[in-house]
Amino acid sequence: MSFSYARTLVSGSVIADLEGDKLILPPFVLEELLRTASQSVPGDFSDAQLPYPITFQITNPKTRVITHGGVLEFNAKDEKAYLPKWMHDSLSLTNGSEVTIRLKELPKGTWARFRPMNVNYKEIPDYRAAFEGYLRSHYTTLTEGEILTIRQADSSYQFLVESLKPSNAVRIVDTDLELEIEPLDVGHNAFKTFKGDTENDIHVGKTVNGKVSKNAYAYWNVLEVDKLHGLNIELRIHSGDADLIVSTVRNPTTDAHLWSNFETASTKNIFIPASNSEYATSNELAIGVHGFSDEPVSYELEITSDQPSKSHDSEITITSDANENSPGYAKCDNCGSWIPERTIALHSNFCLRNNIKCELCGKVMLKGEEQKHWHCAYCNKFGDHLEKEKHIFIFHTSRQCSCGFEAESLPELAQHKRTTCPEKLITCRFCFNLVKQGNPSTNQHDLLEGLTAHESYCGGRTTTCVKCHQPVILKNIAAHNMMHEIEKQNRKLPPLCRNKNCVRTAADNVLKLCAICFGPFWSPTADPEKKMLYTRVARKYHSQLTTGCGQSWCKNLYCATGNSSPQDPTTAALSLTPLLKQLQSSTTAFMYLCVDEPTTKKRTLANILYKGEDGGGFEGEYADEFCVYSLEVENGDLSAARKWLIDNAPNVKRVP
Known part of the structure; x- marks a missing residue:
């Protein structure tokens, strides 16, 4: 400047x-x-x-x-x-x-x-x-x-x-x-501003005791959870009232959680089934006990893998009387119980004097208790009138999210914050930063793909494909990679030379050998029945089996030099007979001819790749042709050839 x-x-x-x-x-x-x-x-x-x-x-x-x-x-x-x-x-x-x-x-x-x-x-x-x-x-x-x-x-x-x-x-x-x-030293110069009394660990199958004051949280992190089983969380309150909240992130609150129980009861349960996706895929599970009453709450918390045997809900439960419609029994018109006919008059008079039945839920109470009995005007909740204030506060008091969304209850606000809230923090699948998800994407394709507004915008950037070096939009990279995978699985190579010891490509000749391997058998003379050709092949095999090629690098098992076992002429003639029969009966049967030193080395390396002896795969994972071709591309570098196979060659068969 x-x-x-x-x-x-x-x-x-x-x-x-x-x-x-x-x-x-x-x-x-x-x-x-x-x-x-x-x-x-x-x-x-x-x-x-x-x-x-x-x-x-x-x-x-x-x-x-x-x-x-x-x-x-x-x-x-x-x-x-x-x-x-x-x-x-x-x-x-x-x-x-x-x-x-x-x-x-x-x-x-x-x-x-x-x-x-x-x-x-x-x-x-x-x-x-x-x-x-x-x-x-x-x-x-x-x-x-x-x-x-x-x-x-x-x-x-x-x-x-x-x-x-x-x-x-x-x-x-x-x-x-x-x-x-720099990690914060809580014991010296830091201060704790979130409303939390404790943050401890709890194991499944254990029971712990704790206390929490009004509007404070006591947090418990669940350890050693077996995701094959569901989880039952039971809160037993000895004094006061507290709320039970659970989430897959630490420090859940009453307006930010996954599961909750806000009922006014001495025992509260939350059961999370093993089939729940959030539970099954989470790495953490945090429990919060939120103090609601003015007095400090003393509680007992137990975590088990068993489903609760009974529910502590206050919803209407229909039960049946064992004596219903039984001979000799009559139904009381006041309480609905089935009473022996001989005492029904006595029971009815007593019941009418002392009991009263709620016309809405059918609950039978002592006279005078109906003044404490309460039904919610907005839902099917009923119970003691002491529960009314908390129920209305939790479930029927509107609350506004910081994004402007108006929720009718605390559970609805918590659901909004963990799902559609524009300010929900997500890890962007493209930039990998923790960002606000924003409003739903306006692009219909992105909406179907489950992309948030931020991901829709962020995924619109381009990058260069490492395989084809073409520009690709980030949100299309999965489909682009799938295209490469389809190309990879459909990739074909020219067939190899029929000679098992060769690595060159087959030429257009009657034996399907490469030009170099076919050279000794070529003849300008017409041979429609291939008699002269098979004779030359027999002489070649016989020479290999009796005297060998004399090359020190030879590893041909059908060569006296390669196998270090020369055969006499008669034995050699017997050994080559099945080879000639295979040659005459099949156009794909291998031939076993000696080759030069560079070809022998490539063939050895290709065999190592094919059998997985380099430690990078298993036998038969990739076709022999691709093992050979990878070595040609990578100039004989075994590790580079293995990487080429992984990136470019189709799998012949899956891992056992």
Whole structure:
């Protein structure tokens, strides 16, 4: 950068959704930058070149406190400078304070160490990926001593920029920045801000005891879960009232969980069947006990693999009387019980004086207890009137998600947050960053593929296929790879020479041998019945079996040199007879002829690949032709040939 620029502006009010380190500046700042740039180089005003990215040193002229940042937009209409809240607070600015911006080119950052300011950051699944993704999309610069605020969904997490290289202020755009997040020492300088009393481990088949206060959480992480069986979680409350919530991520809450039991009962159960997909595919299972009553809750928690034998729900349960319609029994008109006919009058008089039956659910109560009996006006819930307030609060009180969604109950809000909420955190299948999933994709194909809005956009980028070196859209790469797989499975090669010891391609001749192996048998004389041809083949075999080829590298089992066992002429004649019969009866039967040294070496390596003796496969996984061809492509490199087979050759048969 060959020019300088500085300007003092008035700071505007804090904009709530302004994140990262990017400022909103008035349009005249851009005009002044271009004018200053044009004056530093010859040429027209339109030829002015600004540095990329534009970075500023930002100073409070009263306190001389300095930080750095980039630019989001040059469209502030009131000629004020708008800063992110953390930067506004860091510089000790108020609405209307003066702030000085100075154009400054910062070196590329190579290394940065961050320290989380509290243990909340562990609430984020794969917090490192989330941190890196947020940093990449919201920050242009870093300055030592800054406290960065990272937003994930409706929560914020703070990290101190502890150390940077190569300078105490760097830019992080277009650079490979190595990040280091220092683990937080909870015992010394950290503070715990999430509402959690405990976080302990619990094993299946064990029972634990605990206490939790109002609006606090006690967390238990389930260990050694056998996913072949379902899981029954039972909470037995000794005093007070608490809610039972379960999730596949740590630290579930009443508005962010997978399973819950909010009933007002002394014993609460949640049974998760083995067939549940979230349970079957999760690596973790966390249980939360949430204190609801004003008094501290004392509880007992038990985890078993057995389904509960009875339900603790308060829904209507229909039971049958063993004496129903039995001879000698009559039904009481008040309570509905079947009573012996000889005592029905006495029972009916007593029942009418002392009992009353609910017309809605049929429950029989002592007179006076009906004042405590309660039915929900919105659902089929019924029970004691003491349950009413909590039931209405949990199941019939509307709540708003941070994304604006209006839920009619806590369970509905929790379901929304784990499914369709635009602010739900997902690991993008294309950029592998932890990001907000956004609204449903508007592309119908992407919607059918289950892509979120972020993945639909992110998957629209292109990459180069490592096989065909053609540009491919990321979200189409699976189909593109499938095309390569189909091509691979349908790939064909010319047949090999019929000579078992050869690696060359077969030529168009009567013996289906390569041109070199067929050479000794070629004759210009017409031989329609192949008698002369078979005679020459017999002489070749007889010579191999009796005297051999005399070559030290020979490994031909039908050669006296290769097998080190010369045969006498009579024995050799007997040995070659079956070979000639195979040759005459089949056009695919192997021949066994001696070859040169390079061919012998390739044949040996091809046999190693075919039999899987190199440790990379099993015998017959790939056809012999492809084993030979891979060595030709990779110039005899055995390991490279194995890789070529894996990438390009179709499988002949599957792994046993």
